[in-house]
Amino acid sequence: MEHDETAPEEKAPHRRRWARLYATYVTLRWVSLLGSILLVFVVVTALGGGVIASTWARVVLGAAAALAIPWLLRGRLRQLVARRMGRARREGAQPRRAQERSDRGRRVGLGGSWFLVTVNTATLALLCLGFCDDTGRALRRRGDWFLGEADGWLPRRYRDGVSRLGSYLERFDLPPEARGVLADAARPQPAVAARVEVAPPPENFEGPPPPPPVRQPVWFHPLAGPRRHMPPSAGCRFGAHRPGRRPPECELGHCGVDMLRPTGTPVYAVYDGVVEKLVRDEKRGKLAGKFVVLAHKEGKVLTSYVHLHSIPDDLALGMEVRGGETVIGTVGKTGTKRSAPHLHFAVAIRRTERWKKYIDPEPLLMFWRLPEPGPAPSEVVASLSPSTTQPGTAISTP
Numbered sequence: 203m204e205h206d207e208t209a210p211e212e213k214a215p216h217r218r219r220w221a222r223l224y225a226t227y228v229t230l231r232w233v234s235l236l237g238s239i240l241l242v243f244v245v246v247t248a249l250g251g252g253v254i255a256s257t258w259a260r261v262v263l264g265a266a267a268a269l270a271i272p273w274l275l276r277g278r279l280r281q282l283v284a285r286r287m288g289r290a291r292r293e294g295a296q297p298r299r300a301q302e303r304s305d306r307g308r309r310v311g312l313g314g315s316w317f318l319v320t321v322n323t324a325t326l327a328l329l330c331l332g333f334c335d336d337t338g339r340a341l342r343r344r345g346d347w348f349l350g351e352a353d354g355w356l357p358r359r360y361r362d363g364v365s366r367l368g369s370y371l372e373r374f375d376l377p378p379e380a381r382g383v384l385a386d387a388a389r390p391q392p393a394v395a396a397r398v399e400v401a402p403p404p405e406n407f408e409g410p411p412p413p414p415p416v417r418q419p420v421w422f423h424p425l426a427g428p429r430r431h432m433p434p435s436a437g438c439r440f441g442a443h444r445p446g447r448r449p450p451e452c453e454l455g456h457c458g459v460d461m462l463r464p465t466g467t468p469v470y471a472v473y474d475g476v477v478e479k480l481v482r483d484e485k486r487g488k489l490a491g492k493f494v495v496l497a498h499k500e501g502k503v504l505t506s507y508v509h510l511h512s513i514p515d516d517l518a519l520g521m522e523v524r525g526g527e528t529v530i531g532t533v534g535k536t537g538t539k540r541s542a543p544h545l546h547f548a549v550a551i552r553r554t555e556r557w558k559k560y561i562d563p564e565p566l567l568m569f570w571r572l573p574e575p576g577p578a579p580s581e582v583v584a585s586l587s588p589s590t591t592q593p594g595t596a597i598s599t600p
Contacts, residue, residue, distance in 0.1 A: 251347055346435060426470065466534075503549065507547060
């Protein structure tokens with residue numbers, strides 16, 4: 203009988219190498235397993251969140267897609283493999299090889315965590331490649347629904363990553379009814395408002411003077427910079443859950459986006475237009491509080507600014523406003539019960555007096571130019587109605 207005379211010192215490096223390889227394998231296995239489960243859970247719950255408001259129903263849906271369905275599929279395939287191998291034994295067709303193939307299939311293809319990883323990866327590929335636009339839109343709107351209003355370094359990094367992934371998958375196209383009137387809003391806006399210059403007349407020209415330069419308006423974000431303010435969480439985005447009957451395009455009820463800012467932050471008109479509706483009485487506005495509605499593009503586009511803290515006295519129905527220049531109010535929380543101060547901003551397309559359709563303004567806000575900070579706080583206070591300004595509330599510029 204031969205004995206292994208290799209010294210223990212020579213075996214130690216090999217053992218350490220195999221231990222490192224095994225640890226790497228186990229780590230890769232668990233990372234792949236947990237990562238695939240979490241990704242399927244997030245994607246499926248984001249897609250289902252457009253029609254499911256219940257938190258527990260979303261959790262059940264995500265768990266079924268990430269765990270229950272792959273597990274049931276694995277059990278069904280194992281039954282099919284066992285039935286096939288049993289038939290092969292009864293027919294006497296190489297029983298030993300059939301048993302080996304059955305054991306190999308059970309050990310490699312139909313057992314353990316790798317089968318779960320394979321099924322979840324196939325599910326992600328189907329959703330992200332076959333339904334790319336819908337998946338990207340759902341991730342952008344509801345990919346962070348389970349975080350609630352949590353704010354911190356990790357939630358912010360997660361939201362930023364999910365938003366980037368959703369924007370990458372989503373090929374943003376305007377709805378058919380908005381392509382004619384909002385085509386200029388769905389692209390990056392120029393740094394300054396363009397002007398169409400008219401060539402000067404000759405020296406001896408005796409006719410009427412040339413018309414003044416024509417100002418070509420551009421789209422502006424309703425809140426001034428330098429930081430671009432966007433909806434901070436799933437509950438503030440388009441389609442989030444709101445009680446009551448709402449238009450079908452608003453999914454679970456929220457027909458706009460909410461952007462958090464301190465009380466008194468100036469709100470600007472996003473485009474040249476006309477004041478169509480104005481409510482200074484909080485009781486009259488009910489759940490909307492104090493709000494302003496502007497009509498643009500000959501009344502074909504409506505923008506709403508809701509829950510305002512105050513509205514300038516000189517703003518009146520029918521008054522013309524200029525995008526990025528006219529302050530139509532300040533951020534507040536009128537009409538709400540337990541909300542922080544925020545601006546509810548909505549965009550709607552109108553064909554007739556009785557027909558309008560809301561669209562998600564968040565992708566458009568990414569293109570629109572940031573207004574320059576407005577007048578000094580004292581000038582803003584002077585332009586607001588004394589009856590609508592609460593004592594001790596500071597009116598601050600962004």
